Amino acid sequence: MEKDNLENQPNRRNFLKIGLIAGGSIAAGTFAISKILTQDKKTESGIKKTVFTQDGKVFTADQSHLHDYEAPPVSNEEARKGIPNKKFVMVIDEAKCDGCKKCTDACQAMHYTESDREWIKVFKMQDANATAPYFFPKPCFHCDNPPCTKVCPVNATFKRQDGIVLIDNERCIGCRSCMVACPYSTRFFNWSHPKEQPGLADIAYSPERSIPRRMGTVEKCDFCPDMIRQGKMPACVSSCPMDAIYFGDQNEDAVTNGSGVTVKFSQLIEDNAGYRHLEELGTDPRVYYLPPKNRKYPKPDMDAVGKEKNEKKPMDMGDMQMSK
Amino acid sequence: MVNEKYNLKNEIETVREDCLKPTRRWGRSTRIWIGCLLIVISWGLYCYIHQLRAGLGVTAMRNYVSWGLYISTFVFFIGISHSGTLVSAILRITKQEWRRPITRSAELLTWVSLLFGGIMPIIDLGRPDRIANLVIFGRIQSPLMWDIISICTYFVGSSVFLFLPMIPDMALCRDRLSVCDTRFKKFRKWLYTKMAIGWKGTKSQWHRLEKSMTIMTIIIIPVAVSVHTVVSYIFAMTLRPGWNSTVFGPYFVAGALYSGSAGVILGMAAFRKLYHLEKYITPRHFDLMGRLVLALTLIYAYLNLNEYWIPAYKMATAEGHLLRDLFSGSYSTVFWTLQFGTVLLPIIILSIPKGRRPLMLAITCIIIVAGAWVKRYIIVVPTLLHPFMPIQEVPNDWSSYFPNYVEFSITAACLAGIFLVITLFSKLFPMMAVWEVEEGILIEHDKQAAIELRLKREAEEAKTNGEHSGTGTEPIVQPT
Numbered sequence: 001m002e003k004d005n006l007e008n009q010p011n012r013r014n015f016l017k018i019g020l021i022a023g024g025s026i027a028a029g030t031f032a033i034s035k036i037l038t039q040d041k042k043t044e045s046g047i048k049k050t051v052f053t054q055d056g057k058v059f060t061a062d063q064s065h066l067h068d069y070e071a072p073p074v075s076n077e078e079a080r081k082g083i084p085n086k087k088f089v090m091v092i093d094e095a096k097c098d099g100c101k102k103c104t105d106a107c108q109a110m111h112y113t114e115s116d117r118e119w120i121k122v123f124k125m126q127d128a129n130a131t132a133p134y135f136f137p138k139p140c141f142h143c144d145n146p147p148c149t150k151v152c153p154v155n156a157t158f159k160r161q162d163g164i165v166l167i168d169n170e171r172c173i174g175c176r177s178c179m180v181a182c183p184y185s186t187r188f189f190n191w192s193h194p195k196e197q198p199g200l201a202d203i204a205y206s207p208e209r210s211i212p213r214r215m216g217t218v219e220k221c222d223f224c225p226d227m228i229r230q231g232k233m234p235a236c237v238s239s240c241p242m243d244a245i246y247f248g249d250q251n252e253d254a255v256t257n258g259s260g261v262t263v264k265f266s267q268l269i270e271d272n273a274g275y276r277h278l279e280e281l282g283t284d285p286r287v288y289y290l291p292p293k294n295r296k297y298p299k300p301d302m303d304a305v306g307k308e309k310n311e312k313k314p315m316d317m318g319d320m321q322m323s324k
Numbered sequence: 325m326v327n328e329k330y331n332l333k334n335e336i337e338t339v340r341e342d343c344l345k346p347t348r349r350w351g352r353s354t355r356i357w358i359g360c361l362l363i364v365i366s367w368g369l370y371c372y373i374h375q376l377r378a379g380l381g382v383t384a385m386r387n388y389v390s391w392g393l394y395i396s397t398f399v400f401f402i403g404i405s406h407s408g409t410l411v412s413a414i415l416r417i418t419k420q421e422w423r424r425p426i427t428r429s430a431e432l433l434t435w436v437s438l439l440f441g442g443i444m445p446i447i448d449l450g451r452p453d454r455i456a457n458l459v460i461f462g463r464i465q466s467p468l469m470w471d472i473i474s475i476c477t478y479f480v481g482s483s484v485f486l487f488l489p490m491i492p493d494m495a496l497c498r499d500r501l502s503v504c505d506t507r508f509k510k511f512r513k514w515l516y517t518k519m520a521i522g523w524k525g526t527k528s529q530w531h532r533l534e535k536s537m538t539i540m541t542i543i544i545i546p547v548a549v550s551v552h553t554v555v556s557y558i559f560a561m562t563l564r565p566g567w568n569s570t571v572f573g574p575y576f577v578a579g580a581l582y583s584g585s586a587g588v589i590l591g592m593a594a595f596r597k598l599y600h601l602e603k604y605i606t607p608r609h610f611d612l613m614g615r616l617v618l619a620l621t622l623i624y625a626y627l628n629l630n631e632y633w634i635p636a637y638k639m640a641t642a643e644g645h646l647l648r649d650l651f652s653g654s655y656s657t658v659f660w661t662l663q664f665g666t667v668l669l670p671i672i673i674l675s676i677p678k679g680r681r682p683l684m685l686a687i688t689c690i691i692i693v694a695g696a697w698v699k700r701y702i703i704v705v706p707t708l709l710h711p712f713m714p715i716q717e718v719p720n721d722w723s724s725y726f727p728n729y730v731e732f733s734i735t736a737a738c739l740a741g742i743f744l745v746i747t748l749f750s751k752l753f754p755m756m757a758v759w760e761v762e763e764g765i766l767i768e769h770d771k772q773a774a775i776e777l778r779l780k781r782e783a784e785e786a787k788t789n790g791e792h793s794g795t796g797t798e799p800i801v802q803p804t
Contacts, residue, residue: 116719123716138713147563153466154457173457174380174450176390177468181562185711189390189450191381215379216450278712281563305716 073206082160087250093290096244098297099135106239117188119221120236124300133302134292140186140221141285148178168207169217187220343754346599361744368737371730389708389725394448396700401441407584408434409548413541424764425604428757429591431486436745440738467561470554478551492759495523552580565642566707575627582624583696585617586689593686614680625667646710666695
């Protein structure tokens with residue numbers, strides 16, 4: 001309910017509870033915005049509810065007239081500030097990831113992304129010929145020393161106090177400096193007119209929402225701040241059937257996986273020797289990885305990757321090489 | 325004595341006429357040439373409008389290679405723009421007399437290539453309609469902002485640097501206009517009068533011109549160096565293998581000077597041939613410029629060695645994959661052709677005196693300029709194809725890059741734009757700084773007169789002393 005959203009900043013308990021409930025229904029369309037008062041006459045329940053309107057006025061209506069309504073996007077200034085007193089962090093357990101790509105699918109469904117744009121992409125990695133191959137889901141790392149926001153000439157991409165790096169596509173000039181600066185190839189460019197589903201183009205834009213997308217601007221994983229504000233988990237976290245992705249607040253030292261299991265962040269990292277990808281670059285990522293020890297799934301087939309790679313291009317494709 | 329003065333006057337008159345002649349005639353070939361350029365430009369404009377409407381997706385650029393031919397050309401054009409400063413300012417400051425007939429074309433080349441170089445990143449923008457954001461929300465921390473500031477400064481500076489020495493020539497054009505039969509007489513009259521800004525050639529005007537030229541000469545050199553340094557910073561300020569290099573600033577400056585000075589020679593050769601300036605731009609000028617290019621190529625080769633040899637010795641993970649691709653992978657043919665064909669070969673050719681003759685030098689400079697352009701591409705693109713994360717399961721066109729017709733057309737239009745501006749300029753204004761060449765003749769004349777006077781005196785002295793010693797003293801200075 002809108003009232004709940006306005007009154008309660010999602011504290012952890014609330015956050016987890018709603019996260020649990022929301023788990024299944026995220027893909028079902030958070031953007032299916034309905035009007036508060038529907039036109040068709042429903043049978044009144046007789047239960048009156050008092051809510052706040054968007055501009056803060058008290059409003060009483062019959063419950064049947066109230067619909068689950070997604071909070072309007074926060075203002076640009078607020079979207080730039082971030083959620084107070086939070087420091088969002090993600091932990092991805094390589095031992096649990098089986099490379100099913102459900103996270104990618106959920107993310108694409110939620111953000112209405114085209115299939116070639118994987119804001120969270122599952123790589124098949126092998127650091128050296130003799131080392132263990134593993135699946136490597138890679139969202140935006142929301143670095144604390146972000147190379148991308150540094151080079152932006154217009155402050156269209158920015159770092160918030162809650163750790164999230166966002167893009168304001170109403171300000172972006174499309175120079176793509178951030179794309180070449182990002183060492184993780186996290187950013188995508190809208191090279192042509194976005195193929196938006198009807199109705200999406202009219203949604204009120206907020207950098208927290210990344211929709212509607214605009215031609216000639218950059219987009220990337222945003223850690224779903226619009227979901228967080230509703231007390232829900234990012235789409236990738238709640239959709240992971242292996243519970244491989246944890247998300248939470250570093251200030252509270254707690255992260256939660258898709259099943260709603262909350263663990264101590266520091267303990268999780270300590271017990272499993274958590275690390276960050278390409279630590280030597282000094283970008284200070286907010287995404288941690290747990291090494292693929294005692295895997296619960298068959299390892300990725302690296303030969304297939306190699307073949308596929310060779311078919312596409314006869315040269316080295318990347319720097320974390322996988323195959324012989 | 326009277327005869328001598330007459331000769332001098334005659335000589336200056338010839339210079340003036342030779343310089344102004346090309347501005348009076350619009351031959352058929354000129355019109356055809358301009359027509360061709362306009363066709364190329366129109367097609368490029370059409371492609372650009374197409375790109376504006378449909379988005380940058382009409383180019384071959386995709387998410388991995390998000391900077392391509394446009395940015396490479398930007399770096400190349402900015403590099404060419406270093407020519408004017410080098411030849412003009414550095415030779416001015418070191419008082420090289422032979423600079424006089426080539427300063428104007430060098431300064432023009434700077435100005436034009438800077439103009440079109442500055443357009444390239446705007447063409448590359450996804451949202452050129454939001455360009456005002458650079459002013460409204462501009463962040464000084466962004467290397468791109470440094471580029472904009474330094475390029476704008478350099479553009480203003482080089483405009484002044486081009487314009488200042490044109491003032492006396494504009495007065496000359498203005499004064500001579502009435503005597504000759506010229507096209508667009510009214511327009512020209514207005515233009516020359518405006519551009520001469522009331523030049524009468526008084527002593528105080530000359531004094532002020534010289535003073536401001538000295539100031540500009542000193543100011544423009546650090547500005548020019550800063551420009552190419554910060555152009556390199558848009559690459560060097562990232563963590564990307566191949567770009568993450570501390571030598572990038574000087575490397576780009578050296579590359580710019582090497583390609584820019586070669587560009588000046590090409591301009592020299594073209595105008596010498598087309599406008600029959602053989603009398604003024606002599607093989608000696610080519611020889612001296614050839615030496616200059618040789619020196620700059622050596623510096624560039626040295627920095628090239630640093631840029632590749634140091635990481636190649638270590639072969640660190642990320643860098644190693646890029647270097648393997650450059651040395652023995654899909655870019656190896658281009659890479660080694662560039663290293664041997666456009667760096668080493670010019671060094672060999674330019675070391676031989678015969679290689680510095682006008683024709684041979686011009687051919688070498690074409691190789692250098694073309695090589696510099698391709699080199700920019702080889703700096704920009706392969707790095708983008710070697711990100712830290714592997715390229716997996718992406719559409720085929722993401723994992724490779726070759727510019728398509730849109731990019732080639734727009735880039736060709738920009739190149740044609742450079743040629744067009746130079747052509748129009750040379751058809752309106754003298755391509756040699758008339759007064760500077762005159763000054764050179766006067767200095768030469770004065771030198772000659774001084775030498776003659778000295779010889780005379782010495783001969784007289786010898787005559788008076790000769791009665792005592794019996795031998796005449798040899799003149800110390802030989803007339804040249």
